[in-house]
Amino acid sequence: MRRRAANLVHVFFTMTTKQRVVRVSAEQPSYVVCVLGTEISIDVHGSVPKGATSFDIRGTSGLRVTVIYNPKLTMPLESTTRWPLDSDVEVVVALNGPSSAVNDNKVRVSYYGPTGETLIANALLYITCMAISLDADTSRTGVVESNAINKTKWTWGPNGEGAVLLVNCDRDGPSSGNMDNAYPYVRSHSDLQDLSLLILNTHGPAGVFDNHKLVLHISMFDAARVRVFHAGDSASLSNYEHVLGSDRLSYTVGRTDGKGQHTFYAEGLAFPDADFKGLVSLHTTLLEHSSQNSPATPVFTDTVVFRVAPWIMTPNTQKPLEIFVCSIERGLNTNEKFLEAVKVLAEKANCKLTICPEVENRGDRWIQDEMEFGYVEAPHKSFPVVFDSPRNRGLKEFPFKRILGPDFGYVTREPKNGRVSSLDSFGNLDISPPVTVKGKAYPLGRILIGSSFPGSGSRKMVKIVRDFLYAQRVQPPIELYSDWLTVGHVDEFLSFVPAPDRKGFRLLLASPAACLKLFKEKQKEGYGNAALFEGLGRLGRITLNKLLADKLVHSDSKFVQSCIDWNRSILKRELGLSERDIIDIPQLFTLEGSTATALFPDMVNMIVLGKHLGIPKPFGPIVHGQCCLEENVRSLLEPLGLACTFIDDFFSYHILSGEIHCGTNVCREAFSFHWWNIMP
Structure with a gap:
């Protein structure tokens, strides 16, 4: 030829x-x-x-x-x-x-x-x-494909190829103890479902192995991030041998005659992070021994590259599955009535409600600040994962002890020096719904984190948490300016609600300007003596006339509005929004020193359960027998098909510098879009 x-x-x-x-x-x-x-x-x-x-x-x-x-x-x-x-x-x-x-x-x-x-x-x-072929689910169909090509590369997109590895961070084993991947053995048969199947196929005469051997191996760099088990002949858990990991870089595979198949299971140990791009490689090599006195030399190597599945957040537009809230029974600021209102709202939304008792929360009611829910996904398996914040207050043990369990994973990141600020609480962590910006699609949305004003050098979310969020890649973060707030959380000035048109959602922004405009209109209509905080008893009422005559109210509002407008510009640019995608929710803040707090219950700090919204009751001026703030918000949101329920959180949350969103947390349904189809 x-x-x-x-x-x-x-x-x-x-x-x-x-x-x-x-x-x-x-x-x-x-x-x-x-x-x-x-x-x-x-x-x-x-x-x-x-x-x-x-x-x-x-x-x-x-x-x-x-x-x-x-x-x-x-x-x-x-x-x-x-x-x-x-x-x-x-x-x-x-x-x-x-x-x-x-x-x-x-x-x-x-x-x-x-x-x-x-x-x-x-x-x-x-x-x-x-x-000889080392095979995994490189086509991402949930089935191992034999003799696939391009196994040594991992590519993104709907036409991409490459296997996916889950971090085995749930607890399918005994109810006490650590996450499953903390143990170098298979803890249960359910545990196997979280691992990725890897099959080594061989076909040829057994005599080859008289002077050759087949080795499964991993580099020392990847060994701390993946563990491999070899399945034995029986289904007994003891027959799953730990063959690769941080202390085992190679494993000699037994000889076979004719067609042979060895079944392995790969287990993820680490999420993508600042020092880990998420890719791990497993290899099989045929080695030749030319003589008894000389080292073996390689004849052939086959490689499969896995990408570790990222941790993915879910936005308000995803279906709610379970609400978490704390019970506070002792002290002046009990929340019994608040819990009753949340129970009613959960029933309307057909959503499971889990109440963390005081013996477990140790007086810490801010469950949103303690944790954030997300999930991990591979073609063969998906499960929710709670991200535990480094704030470490009364709820410190709750995510690990009560949420970690079968098919419910856990992850955390804490700075080595233990120093954290209020911006490290997860009320300062949010996520947009899916958006497209200048032709670039973000089908899983974009993470939002609050930071300090450029050049101010003030509070920021700790680097170890920020690095983790950026390393996941599929929800590129946007940093906003939240340090102007006393608490400093993004959920104090923004929220997202579902909508039937346009982009499928609206961005809600707190607006002092919209609030002052509304109050001036009511004053001109002759309701200047209508007052905030009517009926709260121990709290002094403030009339519209008095409020609008206060120069500090106007100067504080001007400052706060400028801070929110700075974020408005960032959000419009980074999420591809127009003014029609944004709704201004009337809200006033007052400065305490150089930072701001909400004057009345902060209505954007709401819980979103499908079309049902649990909104802090603002106790605004009563006009025609109705709170004018509530009426205004209803007029803005109900045309979108949303049902507004105003919940009294004044003494149980608001005067403690938080609201409904701060005091609740929601685990939501995963996206139907598969993260590996993204083009980052």
């Missing part, structure tokens, strides 16, 4: 087949093991018999022998299949299938003298072909 120069160039630039160079000698036969799918490049020049000037080559029927040459420089000798030895000729042998016996394929290289008639010598090469 001949290939012309044009084909030669084409072949070398498109061929992905691996090659192994083999030297032949006329003095003694050569023996080689080759893996199906690779080629043997035969060195016909390295050991040429004396007097030889040309050669020809022939192989048995199980082989494909190809001679590659440049016809401008080399031609076969006239009327023969012989080739001059002083030319640039390459011989490549490929195999059609696995061998049925050792050395059942043969190549003969015949060397001839100057006349072309005299056979000087023959060089024999005996070839045994093995089929």
